[in-house]
Amino acid sequence: MNYRPQNYNLHRMALYVASLNSGSNGNCYYIGNQDEAVLVDVGISCREVEKRLKRLGLLPQRVKAVLITHEHGDHIHGAPAFAAKFNVPVYITTATLRAANLSLDDSRSIHFTAWQKIQVGKLEILPFPKIHDAIDPHSFIVSGGGVNIGIMTDIGRVCEHVSAQFNRCHAVFLESNYDVDMLERGAYPLALKNRIRNGSGHLSNEEAFDLLNQYRSPGLSHVFLSHLSRNNNSIERVQQTFDVLTEGLEIVVAPRDKETPVFFIDGNRKTEKVPVRVAKSGSQLSLF
Ligand SMILES: [Zn+2]
Numbered sequence: 001m002n003y004r005p006q007n008y009n010l011h012r013m014a015l016y017v018a019s020l021n022s023g024s025n026g027n028c029y030y031i032g033n034q035d036e037a038v039l040v041d042v043g044i045s046c047r048e049v050e051k052r053l054k055r056l057g058l059l060p061q062r063v064k065a066v067l068i069t070h071e072h073g074d075h076i077h078g079a080p081a082f083a084a085k086f087n088v089p090v091y092i093t094t095a096t097l098r099a100a101n102l103s104l105d106d107s108r109s110i111h112f113t114a115w116q117k118i119q120v121g122k123l124e125i126l127p128f129p130k131i132h133d134a135i136d137p138h139s140f141i142v143s144g145g146g147v148n149i150g151i152m153t154d155i156g157r158v159c160e161h162v163s164a165q166f167n168r169c170h171a172v173f174l175e176s177n178y179d180v181d182m183l184e185r186g187a188y189p190l191a192l193k194n195r196i197r198n199g200s201g202h203l204s205n206e207e208a209f210d211l212l213n214q215y216r217s218p219g220l221s222h223v224f225l226s227h228l229s230r231n232n233n234s235i236e237r238v239q240q241t242f243d244v245l246t247e248g249l250e251i252v253v254a255p256r257d258k259e260t261p262v263f264f265i266d267g268n269r270k271t272e273k274v275p276v277r278v279a280k281s282g283s284q285l286s287l288f
């Protein structure tokens, strides 16, 4: 394929991040420096990952590892194909691999445990446990160039690990799955409604807001609201909830069916007040 990567060498003390897809239809998050990157979850096809990276001017060959948070299909289904095509390891816990039933070559999977740091080139990844209705769910902090990026989706309720790690982040992919009223009034069967809101499913807009409001660090510059429900949430509800917090923060909604632009995270806070906005797909930041 004929990739024309952008010049990502300008900023050495920073990380580049993008959501390639976010939602119950598939999750995939890119975090990298100028030389190497990781994908957290590959819940879209390998082909879509390649297509979206290409639109962003990012080389798939720069991806050196895939990290899996838990076994739900929207987080794993493209992982074996991507790992095989680009010859990269998949970091996954033993229990998650067993539950996932993935056709993953043994030699390709590396089993991690919570709190044991993973080194991928100059990137350092800290896996930590969270609450979600999966066998062995984890979230990650990816660190490099002095900044920490949190990937915090599929969280039933905020536990002490999530709040403590959130507090270290310069940028975070934060689940804002559902609006409480929309879920209540919506068409889902009661059992499914309860599965989502019973404390082991997903975070509501209000819960995500409280986490951000209480635990944001002074260095936090970007929040990517992630894993929004198609049926039980709306951009308007999310904007209403989060707009009061935009002072010094860029808050962007990660789309369910396309990629965000690449964002450059250097730990510098915004000075201007920008309303919560939905990311435009495929476009480059003016930085590049
Ligand atoms: Zn999910």
Ligand SMILES: [Zn+2]
Pocket: 070, 072, 132, 134, 154
């Ligand atoms: Zn899940």
